[in-house]
Amino acid sequence: MKILLSNDDGYQAPGIVALYEAIKDLGDVEVVAPEHNNSAKSNALTLHSPLYVHLAGNGFRYVNGTPADCVHVALTGLLGYRPDLVVSGINNGANMGDDTIYSGTVGAAMEGYLFGISAIAFSQTQKGWAHLDAAARKARELVQQMLANPAPAPQPWLLNVNIPTLPYDELKPFKICRLGRRHAAEKVISQTSPHGDVMYWIGGAGPAKDDAEGTDFHATAQGHVSITPLKVDLTDHEQLRHWTVTADRLARPAGVGN
Numbered sequence: 401m402k403i404l405l406s407n408d409d410g411y412q413a414p415g416i417v418a419l420y421e422a423i424k425d426l427g428d429v430e431v432v433a434p435e436h437n438n439s440a441k442s443n444a445l446t447l448h449s450p451l452y453v454h455l456a457g458n459g460f461r462y463v464n465g466t467p468a469d470c471v472h473v474a475l476t477g478l479l480g481y482r483p484d485l486v487v488s489g490i491n492n493g494a495n496m497g498d499d500t501i502y503s504g505t506v507g508a509a510m511e512g513y514l515f516g517i518s519a520i521a522f523s524q525t526q527k528g529w530a531h532l533d534a535a536a537r538k539a540r541e542l543v544q545q546m547l548a549n550p551a552p553a554p555q556p557w558l559l560n561v562n563i564p565t566l567p568y569d570e571l572k573p574f575k576i577c578r579l580g581r582r583h584a585a586e587k588v589i590s591q592t593s594p595h596g597d598v599m600y601w602i603g604g605a606g607p608a609k610d611d612a613e614g615t616d617f618h619a620t621a622q623g624h625v626s627i628t629p630l631k632v633d634l635t636d637h638e639q640l641r642h643w644t645v646t647a648d649r650l651a652r653p654a655g656v657g658n
């Protein structure tokens with residue numbers, strides 16, 4: 401089995417080092433990860449500056465780009481082969497609910513999925529790397545299971561996994577969840593620079609708006625490891641009919657009535 405491992409916190413982050421150590425004996429694991437922290441870069445690709453790949457002393461390769469850049473470059477030439485699985489993480493902090501849209505951790509996994517390769521994104525629910533050993537052990541269990549029992553569907557799959565920041569013995573079983581929702585983010589924070597310019601810091605994410613049973617927020621709050629299968633189709637299928645009717649009405653000549 402060939403596994404491509406990436407993340408968004410950068411190739412030196414404790415999360416990717418721990419995940420590499422946890423899964424390295426499950427197959428041929430190669431790391432291609434951002435040089436610096438690229439959290440919240442989502443699916444961004446770098447199109448207007450060149451990307452350089454360097455080899456670190458521990459064998460990890462790092463790129464002066466985004467998480468999606470790393471996986472894109474790896475899959476379109478750098479590796480020279482097609483991995484069986486793309487794994488991303490372990491992220492420093494949760495990627496649940498609407499945060500998933502912004503997540504570079506999910507973005508790296510999604511880039512693999514867009515190339516037709518199944519992928520898993522792992523995050524710890526709290527920042528700070530407490531109980532990282534437990535999270536890495538749980539991540540290994542899931543990767544091992546997925547490699548041993550590949551999904552019967554012919555399509556690739558994309559899983560978003562959030563692991564509560566708890567000791568291993570307190571982690572409850574995997575739970576399949578939908579994404580919750582968040583309130584709008586906190587206010588932007590403005591400061592004045594030493595040169596007198598006003599500068600802005602993006603504020604924190606808002607509290608959960610929908611953390612009902614069945615969501616990732618709910619499951620992880622109970623100590624479960626949440627697994628949300630993701631898809632990329634952004635079409636609002638339920639609204640297609642409504643907008644078809646609206647478009648027909650707009651297309652009628654004025655004065656004909658409706």
Ligand code: MN
Binds near residue numbers: 440492504
């Ligand atoms: Mn991150």
